[in-house]
Amino acid sequence: MKRKSPARSNRTRKKSSPKKRGQKPPFLQMNGFKILYYFFLLCLFIFTMGLTGYVIFFRTVTAAELPFEESDITSYVPEPNGYINGSKPKVAVIIDDLGYHYQIGRDLLALELDLSFSFLPHAPYTRPLESEAYQKGRTILLHQPLEPRGSEWDPGPGALFTSGSMDEYRYQLEANLQAVPHATGINNHMGSKFTEDSRAMGQLLQLIKEKELYFIDSYTSSTSIGMMMAKDYQVATARRHVFLDNLQQQDHICRQLNSLANLAYKQGWAIGIGHPYAETYEALKNCGETTLSSVDLVGVDKLVD
Known part of the structure; x- marks a missing residue:
């Protein structure tokens, strides 16, 4: 018997159509x-x-740490009032924005210079660096965030705004001072809008007076009324004259230190503000001692009036 061949599938295979000549690949x-x-x-x-x-x-400075938020800020502001008499002109250098970068903070604290240190209240390394500054006998300030002009600037946690109430100011300032427990004074972080507002500044200065602290106007606005109102409220006060590192170059910072010393010779005293940049540290290490040797470098608390 012949063996039957298996039945073929009724389904027929579909033959792929040959590519047409000249047909381009899909991506073409x-x-x-x-x-x-x-x-x-x-x-x-x-x-x-x-x-x-x-x-x-590459970015080492956070937005909250940026010192300049306005175009009218100048790096050099002479003091129009009289000067402190003494055998040697006096200079104070405040390092602002401390608390965000641990190592550069420690490096600045290790310098053999009588610098003043201003701490942001809720930065991650404020507590250990502030404690070290206190142990070294350095002048310590609360770097109080205040409202700037322009919504593109964020003053960061712990900030006070012109729309706030006295109770809000009191609560926030108390919390900020607990974060910087050894502060003997306050200077403003940003604050170009706040320091132009008489109601807001008046309420803040009333609280500062109650705490028996002094106020340093960082002078982030050329129309700030901070120092003038502090005198009206009988709060010990002074203001910044020279920004040291508005340009983050070591040579420039050394020149700014020289300008600071020269200004002190003209008016008897001067206050400079720098920031925890690597260039600022290198400038203070390499030219700070020499440049400032002709003046009496003191804590900023010695220059308030």
Whole structure:
């Protein structure tokens, strides 16, 4: 008997149609609009990755730490009033924005210079650095965040705003001072809007007076009324004359230190403000002692009136 062959499947295989001659690959069939669209996405991806890498690896100063938020800030402001008599001109250098970078804070504290240190109240390293500054006998201030002009600037946690009430100011200032327990005075972080507002400044100065602290006007606005109102409220006060590191270059900072010393010779005293930048540390280490040797470098609490 003949063996029956297995039944063929009723389903027939679909033959793939041969490629037509001259047919382009799919990626070449895109029209010009699609090509531009994908090119834009590629550029956006490259830009985003580059920006992310910059922020992670090269950016060392957070927005909350930026000292300048206004275009009318000058690096040099002479004191129009009289000067303190003495055998040697007096200079104070405040290092602002401390608490965000531990190592540079320790490096600045290790310098053999009588610097004053102003701490942001809720920065991650404020507590250990503030404790070390106290143990070294340095002058300590609360770097009180105040409302700036312009919504693009964030003064950070613990800030006071012109819309706040006296009770709100009292509660927030108390919390901030607990975070910087050895502060003998206060200076403002940002605050170009707040220091121009007489109601807000009046209420803050009343609280500062109750705490028996002094107020240093960082002078972030050329129309600040902070120091003038402090005198009206009989709060010991002074203001910043020179920003040392508005340009973060060691040579520039050394020149600013020289300007600070020269100003002290003209009016008897001067106050400079710097920040925890590597360039500021290097300048203070390499030229600070020499440049400031002709003046009496003191804690800023010695210059309030």
